[in-house]
Amino acid sequence: xxxxxxxxxxxxxxxxxxxxxxxxxxxxxxxxxxxxxxxxxxxxxxxxxxxxxxxxxxxxxxxxxxxxxxxxxxx
Amino acid sequence: xxxxxxxxxxxxxxxxxxxxxxxxxxxxxxxxxxxxxxxxxxxxxxxxxxxxxxxxxxxxxxxxxxxxxxxxxxxxxxxxxxxxxxxxxxxxxxxxxxxxxxxxxxxxxxxxxxxxxxxxxxxxxxxxxxxxxxxxxxxxxxxxxxxxxxxxxxxxxxxxxxxxxxxxxxxxxxxxxxxxxxxxxxxxxxxxxxxxxxxxxxxxxxxxxxxxxxxxxxxxxxxxxxxxxxxxxxxxxxxxxxxxxxxxxxxxxxxxxxxxxxxxxxxxxxxxxxxxxxxxxxxxxxxxxxxxxxxxxxxxxxxxxxxxxxxxxxxxxxxxxxxxxxxxxxxxxxxxxxxxxxxxxxxxxxxxxxxxxx
Ligand code: SF4
Numbered sequence: 416x417x418x419x420x421x422x423x424x425x426x427x428x429x430x431x432x433x434x435x436x437x438x439x440x441x442x443x444x445x446x447x448x449x450x451x452x453x454x455x456x457x458x459x460x461x462x463x464x465x466x467x468x469x470x471x472x473x474x475x476x477x478x479x480x481x482x483x484x485x486x487x488x489x490x
Numbered sequence: 491x492x493x494x495x496x497x498x499x500x501x502x503x504x505x506x507x508x509x510x511x512x513x514x515x516x517x518x519x520x521x522x523x524x525x526x527x528x529x530x531x532x533x534x535x536x537x538x539x540x541x542x543x544x545x546x547x548x549x550x551x552x553x554x555x556x557x558x559x560x561x562x563x564x565x566x567x568x569x570x571x572x573x574x575x576x577x578x579x580x581x582x583x584x585x586x587x588x589x590x591x592x593x594x595x596x597x598x599x600x601x602x603x604x605x606x607x608x609x610x611x612x613x614x615x616x617x618x619x620x621x622x623x624x625x626x627x628x629x630x631x632x633x634x635x636x637x638x639x640x641x642x643x644x645x646x647x648x649x650x651x652x653x654x655x656x657x658x659x660x661x662x663x664x665x666x667x668x669x670x671x672x673x674x675x676x677x678x679x680x681x682x683x684x685x686x687x688x689x690x691x692x693x694x695x696x697x698x699x700x701x702x703x704x705x706x707x708x709x710x711x712x713x714x715x716x717x718x719x720x721x722x723x724x725x726x727x728x729x730x731x732x733x734x735x736x737x738x739x740x741x742x743x744x745x746x747x748x749x750x751x752x753x754x755x756x757x758x759x760x761x762x763x764x765x766x767x768x769x770x771x772x773x774x775x776x777x778x779x780x781x782x783x784x785x786x787x788x789x790x791x792x793x794x795x796x797x798x799x800x801x802x803x804x805x806x807x808x809x810x811x812x813x814x815x816x817x818x819x820x821x822x823x824x825x826x827x828x829x830x831x832x833x834x835x836x837x838x839x840x841x842x843x844x845x846x847x848x
Contacts, residue, residue, distance in 0.1 A: 420707075421737070444609060447635055447746045458684055458737050461579070461629070462607025463636040465746060466684035466737045473736035477496045480714055484505045 421456040421468045434459060497708040506713040511542045513720045518544045520672060521719055522809055524662060525552035525679035526837020527707050533846040535709040545716060548809035551661055552679060554629045555581045555835035556807060557761045560794030562654045563587035566626045569787060570600035577611045578626035580604045581835040584828060588794035608640045615649035623649045624783045630658050631682045634772055635746035638753035645781050652783040653774060658682045659690050660770035666698045671808060675701040675719035680734045687742025688732040699728040706734035753778055762796045762831060763804035801830035806839050813843035820844060
């Protein structure tokens with residue numbers, strides 16, 4: 416029931432969007448999210464987008480972790 | 491997406507495993523996750539064998555199909571046999587009822603169809619106004635908003651909902667009180683958390699002193715989350731941390747939460763293999779009860795035969811037994827011919843263990 420990977424929004428028509436999973440397109444209801452734009456990455460569950468992926472957070476968390484792992488000396 | 495590549499980096503994963511080894515310094519820790527997709531990722535990537543031997547990961551009740559009681563399946567079968575069209579997710583088709591699964595009812599001529607979402611159920615019902623449709627709604631906090639959305643929009647008159655939605659946090663809380671089950675931290679499910687927010691787990695940290703880390707699904711996400719749990723334990727802390735901040739916020743999806751709150755009320759329900767869990771289910775509110783299949787067709791809430799003789803699903807679901815320890819595993823029970831509920835869904839712990847080994 417659960418798709419672990421985010422897909423990218425290609426097209427928006429009202430409350431529906433076409434979301435692309437590496438070539439496989441799915442019709443997704445986006446009314447649970449505010450302000451979805453073409454090009455956004457969304458996490459979809461049973462045909463409804465439940466969250467937008469934040470690139471900024473993704474970058475921040477990976478950078479933080481690289482630092483933490485360095486500090487622990489596990490290089 | 492380019493930057494997600496880092497979350498799949500083997501180098502980082504290796505360093506993270508070293509860090510866990512260093513941080514835990516031989517101390518034995520058991521962590522429970524409650525998510526079918528976590529189990530898939532852990533097993534598929536062989537994380538249990540990659541982690542140091544003193545770290546154990548166990549699977550709790552994270553598969554909605556597995557915990558749907560036989561009595562609910564029986565109700566769906568009964569409606570299918572009364573000539574309603576029963577619609578549900580593919581995973582729910584083969585989950586055993588007391589006597590029959592929906593797939594078996596279908597083989598006997600009942601009209602049972604697989605849908606990908608409730609939106610599809612709405613479309614099908616609109617297309618055939620002369621027939622009655624029932625959407626068998628299983629799932630956790632992640633699935634509830636979609637059902638709430640369509641109920642709020644107004645279902646077609648010939649469609650009702652046989653609801654079996656369940657909430658994750660109350661069952662996580664119940665497991666903490668099981669005296670014979672010991673674990674030191676929770677990996678919280680990423681997508682459930684996208685809806686309910688990291689904040690929903692505060693009760694587990696504050697009232698039970700249980701460290702919780704909300705985790706994503708890449709192998710590195712899980713390893714980092716384990717490292718975060720170990721770190722908390724070493725520092726004597728019990729907090730809610732969010733490893734999966736790229737998708738999950740502290741507050742969660744508030745549009746979804748409001749919608750669920752508006753359409754459903756919380757009820758005490760029965761979980762297959764676990765029993766009654768206080769305030770762990772959702773029921774349509776009075777004003778929407780016209781869409782409730784139980785009300786519409788006068789169905790009673792009955793208990794069914796949840797666990798067949800010889801099946802250990804109740805122990806697997808609560809992390810007390812690994813699938814391989816069940817004598818039926820791979821012999822009398824396989825994904826092609828499941829005997830117990832944990833072998834049915836691609837998120838079921840026995841099914842995952844059969845397909846990916848581990
Ligand atoms: S292997 Fe089959 S019979 Fe054994 S616990 Fe799992 S589902 Fe039940």
